[in-house]
Amino acid sequence: IAATPIRAMGKLQDSTLTMEEALRLAGWPRSLAASEKAPRLLNSLQEFAEALLTGTHIDEVIVLKDGVHMLEQEAAVPTKLLIAARTQRCTRTFLGSLEGELLQKLRARIYCTELHEREEFELKKDASGTELDTLQDKWRALQCSENQSNSVYIGELRWAEKYRHKLDGRWAKTVLNSDIKDWVGRGRADAMPYWDRYDEGIFVGGRYSGSPLHVDQVLWSNVGKNFCGCKLLAIWPYGETTRALFDEHNYTLFTPPLRRSEEEALEKACKVALLTPGDVVLFSGGNAHMAMSISEELSLTAYESFVNLNPRNLQAFLDSGTQRQYRQCRARRPMLEDIKLDVVDVVDDLQADLADGVLDDALIKAHAPAAIALLQLDQYIASNVRATATTAAAAADKDKDKERRVDEPARMDGAKRRSPQAGAVCGDGSAQAEQP
Template structure:
């Protein structure tokens, strides 16, 4: 798909999609992309895209075969998934839909993903499946960790380095006109988006933006209103993810997506925190938010915050490069007041006392 077609189908202004100052940085080099993932600054709204990254990273066979085949059909999102699901191994996920002309989503309730799909089946409005995963955690085939991811291999498995936090994430499936409404993630970490099938527009805003106040929780779908056009005119980065692209950007800044074209779009996201102190500062800032806000800007529940912090501390305390950057990383994690209080509460502060970190190289 070319940008002219993307503009025509989405209503997003072509001058914004073509603006070189807003373009995500496209790379052909796996090494350069992985370096941005490992230590790059994401908190300023930068976005890197590895063109044809699925094949370059050899991730073509990382999907369940039934899901892979379903995405090649011309079926709707609902029918494709119903023909994929193993009733003996139920999947979980959220199912959202938009009535005609609406930009705010409605959610389908149900016991599991199959039940939600069957309840929604009689309707014809646009729908999107988010956070698609297994309903029960199981041993991962390569790492032997417990995970609910559907993918067999992730970027995490291909990296020659370890990061403070790296979650295998979940899948998102939809057809033209669906997507993720404008939001920030519950945790302000970074994402690596593996766009297996279909075309998807992504817009990302920079620090200090007030776009959530005017358009939070809304899908930027055609026809765009004046508020959405004004918001897009202020975005920091915009990109058209084509089949096979892999992108990296922060989830701690406002972002939105929109599926285009006749093919189903399937993207799996991994979430992580790298060794850049600015990204750690963004994550810790986000953890100070309240937990009673609208979904598009809400914080994680305290029990999940402590789990994430615990994982970060365990890695940071054991795998520290002998460098100034990593000393700063540990110092920031140890001395941030709110974080320190939660580390004490979780009983893991001891691991980050000065001088306790083991000197081991990450490379």
């Protein structure tokens, strides 16, 4: 599908909304506008590159205003999707404006919330109990639903079938034509311990819809591109400090009118950002976080998940699947091990490049040795690095396996971030990942 730059589609709506106005619309406490809770704003592409590749994201929200334009991502979203998001005012009409042939080629998660209710449910089956597969199937089920007043939030929208991405030739399902990964450049992107384009998803929602309080199944970083609409993003302190709050409010979206306990929970957020059209945002999926759309215009945001070379971010990544990660959100061991094998490939390559003296990127070269050492504190990663391969045959087999996984990286079964249904533990602690 062809893509049209955002600025060619008319004036960006809601871009002048202030934080105070956004908090009022959301019904969130005015105290969240305090300077100590404000995101860190970047002023240059060099600052962004350093923050992206080597900066800490734990307990931080970092925003590059007008970043979609500055990073040359304006034409990333297919035109039909972007026009639908900018011209429609609810996700039902957004879906209805798309051609059936296009919907049939897409998959997404559909979350529904009944009027005056807080708890959402995911649309997985139609009234007859038949499993729903494509976005076309789910749109038909929504049309046939008895309750047309349910609000609808679209998550993890991507192509149903994998294809070779035009920019790097690797398998992908993302609908985006380009990513921050491409702006960074292949050399730097491949030097990151992990960077996923395969499962990159788009999220679309109207006012008071969004992603409820959650922690990503894998504790990586996210770089988000907000193509249209306004949303509030709140994060809470990493780790034990927030565990009790998370136990009480996990998978809840704080929509107005707030309960007193929700106001108190919001006041404990360490950072709150207002994202307006064109903003690019960095934050850690290891922080408990929540995003809620507050504009009349639909919000459309895409996220890339990655692990950079910063020690705090790397330690959070190694916390994935352990007791240090909240039990409601842990990925299963096989999923984590598949991702860690991708990390092993990067460690192998970085070690070889350093040993051969061919790593000439000063920023990467300065941070790679410490990152390699920290990652190898993980027993599974350490036991799989190439240094342990004792025969040429073993090395050759590993190279073949690497080629497969670089081409088609570890996937999260369509539920990379918040869904507890696909590979994460249940709220009662059942089916927990084994602990190392």
